[in-house]
Amino acid sequence: MMNIGGKQRFKLELEKFISTRLRPVSGISSVERGTDPKKGWNDREERSAIMQRAWREGRHGERIGHQQPNNHELCHEMFWNAYSGRSLMFIQMEELSRGKIKFEKEEKVTLYFSLATLQMFDYDIMMFDIMENSEDEAYADAAKKYYCPYIFGYVAEVDREKYRQLCLLQEEVYGSGTEAEESGSYRWFLCMLDQGDNKEQVYLQLDGYVVEAASHITKRKHILNIIETPGKTLKELRKELDCYQMRRCCLKSDNAIIDVIKKHIPSGPLHRMDIYRIGNGNCVCAAENDPKKCFFYDVGYNCRHKPKKITSGASYNYVDAMRAISSRSPAMVVLSHWDMDHIAGSVAIGKSIFEKPWIAPDCYDAVQTARRIAKYLDLKDQLYLVDRRSGPKGKAVARRIGSINEISHEYLFYMGDKASCDASIANCEGIMIEYRDKMNDRVVLMLGDVNYTSFDNARSNAGEKLFAETKIDDVIVPHHGSKHTDYIKITGPGKPLVKGDKAVICCVDDVNEDRPNKEHKKELEKRFEVLTTESDASPDKVSVKIDL
DSSP: OOSOOHHHHHHHHHHHHIIIIISOSSSSOTTTBOSOTTTOBOOHHHHHHHHHHHHHHTTOOSOOOSOOOOHHHHHHHHHHHHHTTOSOEEEEEEOOTTTOSOOOTTOOEEEEEEEEEHHHHHHHHHHHHHHTOSSOHHHHHHHHHHOOOOEEEEEEEEOHHHHHHHHHHHHHHHOSSHHHHHTOSEEEEEEEESOOSOGGGEEEEEEEEEEEESSSEEEEEEEEEEEOOTTOOHHHHHHHHOOOOOOGGGEEOHHHHHHHHHHHSOSSOOOEEEEEOOSSOOEEEEEOSSTTSEEEEEEOOOTTOOOSSOOTTOBOSOHHHHHHHHHOOOSOEEOSOOOHHHHTHHHHHOGGGGGSOEEEEOOTTOOHHHHHHHHHHHHTTOEEEEOSOSSGGGOOOOEEEEEEEOSSEEEEEEEOOOOTTOSOHHHHTOEEEEEEETTTTEEEEEOTTOOHHHHHHHHHHTTOOOGGGSOOSEEEOGGGGOSTTOGGGGTOTTOOOOOOSEEEEOSOOBGGGTBSOHHHHHHHHTTSEEEEHHHHOTTTSSEEEEEO
């Protein structure tokens, strides 16, 4: 590389990607297609070498010949290329074969999958490699300023039979033996959208919609075809596609986590909490009397919400609530866990949210879309991960992470552990916050998706009272009022009722979606007035408000 400034060097690298990778001739470019049909496609090193050769032969030189797209525009070109079949696309699917979901009658479940094209992988890795360049600070900073994470995923509602077919597909392609055990909890498959001409290649079709976001969140109705994955073992696929690895320095001790929170969390007592109306998603803004002094607990959006009618390209993003969320300037984000309904709103907010510190559980088992967000935060030195693998068999220990005790108020931070009521380990091992207002003798509990048993385990291990025995004035109910929460622990058999004030459920308030589950709601009503963000966000239809 000739002696040029870091900013110009970045522009040249970006131009090389645009010219040789983003805007190829129609169809799958030669950058991706290998000459060996058994191999399927070129690996990352081969693609990079082809791009470099095309760049040299094109004699592009140092001059940028056109106005370069910004990150938002570039992402939408990659989305369009994905829809047009111009880059090989992959679906990341959670390992399903162990019967994690138990169906009842004609029940359907809604599944979220990460999607990514080879073009997207190459773009992300190029940007992250530049950001990690320690020899040219201006070069790395230019990439950090240009880039912003994006979302490209797929949501499908499946019944018992379709779920069974997905399980069989995973076993047929990857088996259930040693390789599957050693290769983690996700499976990769080639796929394409609405490109079903070659019928003999199609393993399975899903009828759902793409969720895309490089700023606002958009849903597009598409048939997704899962097709043959030639010539690659699961380990080879994971080596190629599981490419967002966090630096070890992100993982902090509990004491270090509390030190970071002390440094950034607003120092005064809380005055109000806004629990935003975003469907089956969580975003809470906790603010002092000065609303500018605040922090977020989760910053989600209901990716799995299915409108009654989907018009391709239209936005379904709870516009007023998202506008209100975007207007806040939190000092930090505390993330309960890395599910998309707890983080997807961050992409719609924009770059400002990624300039703030994020306290979150370890994301080793998060979906690829979430890990893209985490990796960007990591490279901006804004990611602080709580250890989830310090216990027996590499699982989380239910515990109190630590506390911040002031004259007027106190924060207590907890982490849950795996409980049998919820198949999701990430849900159970989430971060919870208890806020105690000493001046007004008021307690607010924020549970994320952590079930009541996991919370009780954390409290018990800290020598504290269980949920049923604890004075709780307001609670943000776990897991959108799901049945998978051990809700019987809300009261506890034979225990005297400890009355509270409000229980707020972040959900669509739809009996057909079992959100909230009616039995869970009944148990809550024994202690609290039960509100939902969908039906009780008044008068502005933006948030349920808890005044402290």
